[in-house]
Structure formats: C-alpha cells, structure tokens
Amino acid sequence: MIPENPFEDVDGIRVDKEDSPRILTKADVKIIEELAQGSVIEKELRFLLRTGMRVSEMIHLEVQDVDLDRSIIIVRSHKAKSRKTRYVPIVSKLYDMLHNLKLNANKNKRKLVFVNSLGNQHCLRNILCRFRTILRHAEERGVNVDGVNIHTLRKSYISHMIMSGQDPTKVMKIVGHQSWRLENTSKIFIKSVNFTS
Numbered sequence: 001m002i003p004e005n006p007f008e009d010v011d012g013i014r015v016d017k018e019d020s021p022r023i024l025t026k027a028d029v030k031i032i033e034e035l036a037q038g039s040v041i042e043k044e045l046r047f048l049l050r051t052g053m054r055v056s057e058m059i060h061l062e063v064q065d066v067d068l069d070r071s072i073i074i075v076r077s078h079k080a081k082s083r084k085t086r087y088v089p090i091v092s093k094l095y096d097m098l099h100n101l102k103l104n105a106n107k108n109k110r111k112l113v114f115v116n117s118l119g120n121q122h123c124l125r126n127i128l129c130r131f132r133t134i135l136r137h138a139e140e141r142g143v144n145v146d147g148v149n150i151h152t153l154r155k156s157y158i159s160h161m162i163m164s165g166q167d168p169t170k171v172m173k174i175v176g177h178q179s180w181r182l183e184n185t186s187k188i189f190i191k192s193v194n195f196t197s
Helices: 026-036 042-051 057-058 092-109 124-140 150-163 169-176 182-192
Strands: 072-075 086-089
Touching: 026 042, 026 086, 026 182, 042 057, 042 092, 042 124, 042 150, 124 150, 124 169, 150 169
Parallel strands: none
Antiparallel strands: 072 086
C-alpha cells in the first residue's frame, strides 16, 4: 500500500550470536517430545518444557516441594540461582506424572522426585548427553537445532507463556528472573516473536 519503504535507509541492529537466544517453536517441541518417548529422560524433558525450571533445580527437586494439593512446585531459596524462594504452577498435563513420581519416591523412601534408572540422583552430564542424541534425531526431522541446548527449553517456556498472553511480570516471578531487563525475559520474547507456530 505504501509506494516506498520508509525504512530503506535505516541500518539494522547487529545482534551477536551470544545475544540471540534460540527459541523452539511449538512444532519443534512436539517433535522433541515424540522423539523423547521411551527415553530415560522423557519425564524430565516434559517437566522442563512445562515448568521453565532450570535443569539443576529439577535434579535437586524433592518430594516435599511438590505440593499437588495447591498445584505448585516450591523452589527453595538455597536451591534457586536467585537465592529467593519461588512458586511454579503445576499445569494439568504434569499433575498425573508428578503424582506417580511422588508415589514411587515415597514407596522407595527417596526424597528426590527425579532419579536415574538406578534410582540415584541424576548426573547432569548424562541428561545433556541424552538430550543431544534426541536433538540429532530432531534435526533429521527438520528441526533447526543450531544453538539449541537444554537451557533452550527454559527460554522457550518463557517466550510461549508471554506470547500466550500471560502477564510478563508474573512469568518473571515464576521463572525467578530478578529484573525486567533486556538481557532477561524481554530479550527472549523480542527474539521469539517470529516463532508463534
């Protein structure tokens, strides 16, 4: 409708790679979850994608901190990067899984919710290794995995929450960001506005 581009002489802003968070589309997430089925980290990935928690917080999550009655997960201050206690809502798609994990943990007298196949605390290196394997298969299915790592699941959660209309300040509290700065949640959202599928 406009005969000339008013931005033709405007220089674009250079964005360095380290400042360009890679966000997974909903289609990407679906493929990754399909590929994770049957994997020993299937539940872990589902949890990370639906809570936005850090993988280190998940590894150390205790049964007592999963409150199914109030549908919240308590991230204690001594386990949080921010050193402040926060509360993460439990979405309906996680409720049954967490209920079963708690029952299993109580039955085996374990305090941790997520454990490896031997019933011991997860090793971060093993989770990352298995996630990279899933990403390789995802790439074969057409997912752009350039720049994707386990922390991308958290960034994707944040962006999808904001794009779905959630209050950014509320999202910031859920994920434990301390300030509304460009290098935090807002930057993730700004870089992800094209990933609304």
